[in-house]
Amino acid sequence: MTRLGMVIDTFRCIGCHTCAMACKLENNLPNNNWWNRVLTVGGEDMDTPGGIYPNLSKKYFTLGCQHCTNPACTRVCPVGATYKREEDGVVFQDYDKCIGCRMCMAACPYTGVRNFNWEEPQYYVGIQTGSGGAPTHKKHTVEKCTLCAHRLARGEEPACCQDSICPGRARYFGDFDDPSSKVSQLLARYGGEQLLSDMQTEPNIYYIDSRGAGKDLSIANAYKEALNKTAGSEAVVASH
Amino acid sequence: MLEDTPALESRALTRRGFLKTSALVAGALAAYGGTTLLSGCDQNSIVQMTSNDDTYANCICRVNCFGACRIKCTIREGKIVNFAPAPLLDPNYNRICLRGLTHFQRIYDPDRILYPLKRIEGTKRGTNEFEQITWDEAIELFSSKINEAAEKYGPQSLGIWGASGSLSTINGGGGTPSFMFRFCNFQGATNIQNSVDMAQSHGQSRVVGGNMSSGLGDLINSKYIVTWGYNATESTIHSWHLIADGIDAGAKLVVIDPTYTTLASKADKWFQVKPGTDVALALSLMNVIYSNNLHDVDFLTNYTCAPFLVKPDGTYLRMSDLGMPAQTIPAASPLSAPTVIDPIAVWDTATDAAVNSEDGLAKTPAIEGTFTVAGQKCKTAFSHLIDEFSKYDPEFASEIVGLTPMQIKELALICADGPVAHLSGYGNQAYSTGVTVGAALATLPAITGNYGYEGAQQGTHWKFFPGFNYMPTMFESLADAANMDMTKFHSAKTIPNMCLPDVLEKGTFGFLDSTTGTYKETDWSLKILWQYVGNPMSNTGGTNILKEKVFSKFDFVVTSDNTFTDTCLWSDLILPIPHYFEQAEVHASGEHGFIMYSEKALEPMGESKSDADILRALTPKVKEWKFDATANSGKGGYVWTGEYMAKFFTQTDDEYTQDILTSEYCANLNISVDSLKKNGCMYDGTNPGIPMKGADGRPTFLTETGKVMFYTEHPAPRVNWGQKFDIDFERLPRYKGSFEASSDDVDLRKKFKFVIMSERPRFRVHSSWWSAPWLRELEPEPIVKINPEDAKSLGINNHDYVKVSNDRGHAIAKAIYHAGIRQGTVVYPKGWQEHQHKDGHGWSDLVNPEPDLVGVNGNFMDVLANIELWKG
């Protein structure tokens, strides 16, 4: 079996948004639409630390679809527009089938990783960017990270994990079912956290801290806390 | 706790909406037509494209972020649609960044300048009333202005001001041997030097002769990585992974910064110093190192000026003082100076006598003490340094630098436990005391012998290709240069931009009189300003002063650019230039050790012409002038030769580029236009990660003596116009309060409560990318980061708009609570255009444009101001 996913090293991640931008470019994302976002664990605003001097801390992590082994979204889709691919574990999204009911958005506990095009998608520059082959966005459909399925089909990594794209060299992509893969080895070496691991979704995006310096700063705990705090309001991580 | 990109809060803020908030830019759209030329790139209507016939070009991103990224561009149906890192020779340096991925938004910017624009007759500058004109009209207008001014006031009346908006060769700024530089010299125009980030290297050059950084690849050999004023994770994000590699290899990261940067959040130790006090800190570290006997006597004796004897008058005791006549070797060429051989003397403890430091006979020179030689009390250079750093014991320095004595001692022990990589940014030198920062930081590693071996380094990581031949910027041909035919030699005078208000006021500047060797106030009229590869209105300090005392004093202001900057707004004529990827060029400056060929991915859009092509179009109409001592009834003056400048600008881009790459250095590395075209990327001889050491494995320094010269006998200002300064102060790394941030002026500190520091955010490079909409989704508006305690005491809530003001002006921005900001300071990300700020005033309003007389360097961090809630 193949279980594709990512490992993000939160020690090396500096929250620069280059991966998020690579995703936007590759998938020709419409205005104000981000499939891969950078979140700050720290103060109230982007890039601000938590704590009080001298006990400050700050970390970043990136958030997109977790390509769960046990996805909450696919189960609720009435038309099978979103489904888990047997062959590689990608949780795919088929715009042609999607009827825009947004059940999947409600079911997914990782608020904001799914986006809904309320209007005809808008672009600052009317060209189709990216390496080519990404599906065209449509009004009234839900969309999200597909692990750049169109690139996988060509044997390439997702755009956000392509060679040398990450200035921190913090992102790794691979097959968790292959023990010799880089991602498996990183997990074996550093452990790694999953977001909302108690939700039984079994995400395939893992967060490690290669330095262990911020081990006390659990990405997973911070994420959970933030979601609890804003439950129902969607304010912090929502993408309405 | 957990914060998302602001984009998600600001969905409604499209770029159009954003622009609509600005009457100025809306006007600009009306004036120059918006999107008409960009068929197929309109907003909101996506064009279906097929990728079957994609072509590729490897282009270099040419801004001054040090990245010098080689980018693989995809061209599809005539449009540039994708960007990815292209290979360098060492894949560890392959790179791109969030900005590099958005180049298409600069290329297809609906507000891009595509035709020559002229300020409408009768309107005022800065009111954004422009009309489109033809290139013929533009050339006619510009050339006649140049000619008229030259006839009336002399050819120097044209001032050419280039910054760092492109660091390539033929169309580059930032000191590259560009075509524009040749024009400036041949025309006898005034070279207006963009005086930014030059103080540190000046101080560093005094001490070690240049930059002693061995590249970030060497960090894997370091025990400690100590950063000084270096916001690497923000301003040079591609350098972070090399620092992280060093950490992986076992180095500890120590960050010295007033602000808790992302880099600080990764550090083992963070020292939150007060801004503008790094010299006091460095002196205190030397103090602790010395008093704990951790200094390296062998290194000091053999590789530094420590044993050199200094006479009571402050100059070195030389062998000529001891009766050995100095030898003079005549100058090798009319462009160089004669060499005087007169070695410095040291005190030999074996023979108790002053002896030659260079003949190798002094076996045991004293590095400390005062000795009477020829009736004069001479003290060693090291004793002078000891006198200086002795004043800064940790208890005393603590107050100045804002660290506890314990912290200073801790940091000193780290510095003594090498190999240490001292990495400098440019933050700590953007104060009026910037030169001493460069000198002090270069001196510190010498105390412990932390130079010249793996993992030991000090310096910044911007480097300039050493192989350029500058002769083509001055001689008519390479053959003329080889023959030193001075009848074919042309040169221009340089004036630092910071001196402009004064020069324009007085109409004079102090130039060296070669007959007397002194500086003489010389009549100097400046009438026409041509700005290229830069946006001084936005990036130079003191915008109001710049408008009032610089721009308004010029009769005619011309800007070449492709984006409508604040500088364009204040111009009379705007000349459209291509985007980087629309012209082929060699690129050689950045942080990695490669020289590269940047291919042409697209045709220049609209009617844009490269600066080199503008010169080719302009020079057939620009008159050539010659100085004639008999003119002006014997007073001397410039007369028209009857010819035009075009005869000097007949070369193609490739021909000229080949000339500036014709050097022994390039030949040794087989670097030529052809080889660069063929290979794309080549080692430039400054290979990253190689320790700075000589062939014998010992450290080599680029000073005249080959040693670390922390005692400077004849300190010179970075730019000399005969100004007075405290020579003795400059001889050693000495601390004093800066103009504002660390000022000793109690009243000034009472009047203004906050030090205003800028950061170079990852969302722009200076002002480049100011309009790129994807970046604006991430960072929609100007913010200022403030410590919550300070904010609360001023009644400022998180996200309130605040007014930051001083006597020079003000800026409005959204306050962001940031617990890692040192109390008493605030930090703003720089580079917004004025109209992007509420009420139309930008951060540069606040910056002091006054030059310090030694560094003559932008004081971007040396700013005091007050903060209050903005009531709108």
Ligand code: SF4
């Ligand atoms: S590109 Fe790398 S360092 Fe930057 S935000 Fe993404 S994971 Fe983090």
Ligand code: SF4
């Ligand atoms: S993260 Fe959400 S959208 Fe992605 S697979 Fe899991 S449940 Fe589905």
Ligand code: SF4
């Ligand atoms: S802005 Fe700098 S780091 Fe980004 S792509 Fe251009 S050169 Fe590279």
